[in-house]
Amino acid sequence: MTDTAVSAPExxxxxxxIALRKPGFLLGIAIIGFSTIxxxxxxxxxxxxxxxxxxxxxxxxxxxxxxxxxxxxxxDSLSRVISAYTVNMQMAFLATxxxxxxxxxxxxxxxxxxxxxxxxxxxxxxxxxxxxFLVLVIAVVAVLGPGLTNMYIAITLVGWVYYxxxxxxxxxxxxxxxxxxxxxxxxYSDRRIIFRHLLPNAITPVVVYWMTDMAxxxxxxxxxxxxxxxxxxxxxxxxxxxxxxxxxxTTAWWLSLMPGIAIVLTGLGFSLIGDGLAxxxxxxx
Amino acid sequence: xxTQTILDVKGLSTxxxxxxxxxxxxxxxxxxxxxxxxLGLVGESGSGKSVTLRSLLGLSRRYxxxxxxxxxxxxxxxxxxxxxxxxxxxGEIAMIFQEPMTSLNPLLTVGVQLTETLKAHTDLGxxxxxxxxxxxxxxxxIPDPASRLDAYPHQFSGGMRQRVMxxxxxxAEPKLLLADExxxxxxxxxxxxxxxxxLSLADEMNMGVILxxxxxxxxxxTCENVAVMYAGRIVEQGPVRQVLRAxxxxxxxxxxxxxxxxxxxxxxxYSVPGTPPGLDALPTGCAFAPRCQNVKDICxxxxxxxxxxxxxxxxxxxNPVCNSMEASR
Numbered sequence: 001m002t003d004t005a006v007s008a009p010e011x012x013x014x015x016x017x018i019a020l021r022k023p024g025f026l027l028g029i030a031i032i033g034f035s036t037i038x039x040x041x042x043x044x045x046x047x048x049x050x051x052x053x054x055x056x057x058x059x060x061x062x063x064x065x066x067x068x069x070x071x072x073x074x075x076d077s078l079s080r081v082i083s084a085y086t087v088n089m090q091m092a093f094l095a096t097x098x099x100x101x102x103x104x105x106x107x108x109x110x111x112x113x114x115x116x117x118x119x120x121x122x123x124x125x126x127x128x129x130x131x132x133f134l135v136l137v138i139a140v141v142a143v144l145g146p147g148l149t150n151m152y153i154a155i156t157l158v159g160w161v162y163y164x165x166x167x168x169x170x171x172x173x174x175x176x177x178x179x180x181x182x183x184x185x186x187x188y189s190d191r192r193i194i195f196r197h198l199l200p201n202a203i204t205p206v207v208v209y210w211m212t213d214m215a216x217x218x219x220x221x222x223x224x225x226x227x228x229x230x231x232x233x234x235x236x237x238x239x240x241x242x243x244x245x246x247x248x249x250t251t252a253w254w255l256s257l258m259p260g261i262a263i264v265l266t267g268l269g270f271s272l273i274g275d276g277l278a279x280x281x282x283x284x285x
Numbered sequence: 286x287x288t289q290t291i292l293d294v295k296g297l298s299t300x301x302x303x304x305x306x307x308x309x310x311x312x313x314x315x316x317x318x319x320x321x322x323x324l325g326l327v328g329e330s331g332s333g334k335s336v337t338l339r340s341l342l343g344l345s346r347r348y349x350x351x352x353x354x355x356x357x358x359x360x361x362x363x364x365x366x367x368x369x370x371x372x373x374x375x376g377e378i379a380m381i382f383q384e385p386m387t388s389l390n391p392l393l394t395v396g397v398q399l400t401e402t403l404k405a406h407t408d409l410g411x412x413x414x415x416x417x418x419x420x421x422x423x424x425x426x427i428p429d430p431a432s433r434l435d436a437y438p439h440q441f442s443g444g445m446r447q448r449v450m451x452x453x454x455x456x457a458e459p460k461l462l463l464a465d466e467x468x469x470x471x472x473x474x475x476x477x478x479x480x481x482x483x484l485s486l487a488d489e490m491n492m493g494v495i496l497x498x499x500x501x502x503x504x505x506x507t508c509e510n511v512a513v514m515y516a517g518r519i520v521e522q523g524p525v526r527q528v529l530r531a532x533x534x535x536x537x538x539x540x541x542x543x544x545x546x547x548x549x550x551x552x553x554x555y556s557v558p559g560t561p562p563g564l565d566a567l568p569t570g571c572a573f574a575p576r577c578q579n580v581k582d583i584c585x586x587x588x589x590x591x592x593x594x595x596x597x598x599x600x601x602x603x604n605p606v607c608n609s610m611e612a613s614r
Contacts, residue, residue, distance in 0.1 A: 184344060
């Protein structure tokens, strides 16, 4: 019998080291790490009070005193972009985390039990997915009324379907492995098989998608803010900031460009992390 | 031997729906297993032997329709709801699978997976479960079991994983083990070890075994009785020695002739002509008729029933082989 006794817990550790050697993953962690710090301590980094109005310094182009310029009320753009990190990072998390949790549970149950529930679920998914995401969210916000909380509810109501669909497919694939059948013939309870055996094995694509979805949530939240359905002025939020700069796009381009760059950077950060996680969590052979 | 019959299967059929047609994977299969008996279930790929095994414990009913009667200790378990089946599954009847690479959860240590069974079927405490798990690993021949308890499945070789799987299956001391081609995915030297292990443990625990395989050599070495399956039905059944030495069904004979024995190098090996019929396009009459060398007109129109041809032997054939095998050997 040639059985190599592997004493060191290889696998995850070495994978982590390999993943961390990738510049993209590291860059993603750096961007999101710094964004999170900005979101938690905006005052420490903003040079001015983001809501301080100075009519003597209206629409000033970027300078050493105001690196991102000032807006039509003389507020410092850099401070407003930084203070918006709080709302926008919160958006990335809150708009997606409940959708993810609901989707994972529903997807796992439907994928495990199949049957009638699965057929109904399939129709529901078809119905929701044929509509453009933004249109559905706008419809829900229109019913609930604008504002951040309602926006989170709206995105969750529509967004869980994507997670559930992913989870269902992955659970069904995992059911093809004998350990699932083994769990059944060992007499384990359904709950144990679903949540202890299938779910941890099936969760990887969901986690990767979650990262991408956080980037999308910021984009979506900004879009709704831009349309006046999400965060409300004077709250600094990137979409709101871009909307405020819209009328001055030819004379004060920095007003829309700077928050736009913040959106792109954060989105890039989440995508890079998602990419790195996909490599890190890929099932072992 | 007059030991007690523990499993009695009567008229088991399993049908899967595919589109609008029905695939009858198992048709009217009957057999029984006595305490401590080793029964072989033989056939080529797609003959329904694995589905038969999976139907016994209610695995197939998730995907298809299972009918007939499966009596376990006198109780019909086919109609039992999942919850009532749970104590029987793993506790009284256990199962091991073909692919040791996928039959263990890759994310949990083998210790966790071993103690999980004990937790489900015994009232041992945490420490006692761990001790029992170590004992089981030692029993199936895993060296240094105490430290291997915290290892993950990917840290074991294929043969070792199958040993772990056996340890898990037998931890709660079941009375019957369903083994679905347990050695097919292993290399030959390991195969013999695993079979020996299963047999010695079965003997020690007075446990019945249903061994599904396509390897006649394995059957000859290990089983007392054998049932040969073709296209979802049992075509021949009886004591291993008699069936293999003097097969009566032409299909069994074909299988026997397919095993190379004393052939000079570079000669063409025998194979049963043709391929098994698709389950959705079975011929009327005997399913084996299109490939059969002894075929008669009646074989194409009527299906031969599985009938006794001598004491303890059954065959489903209108024109059984007249023991030409012994003469030709």
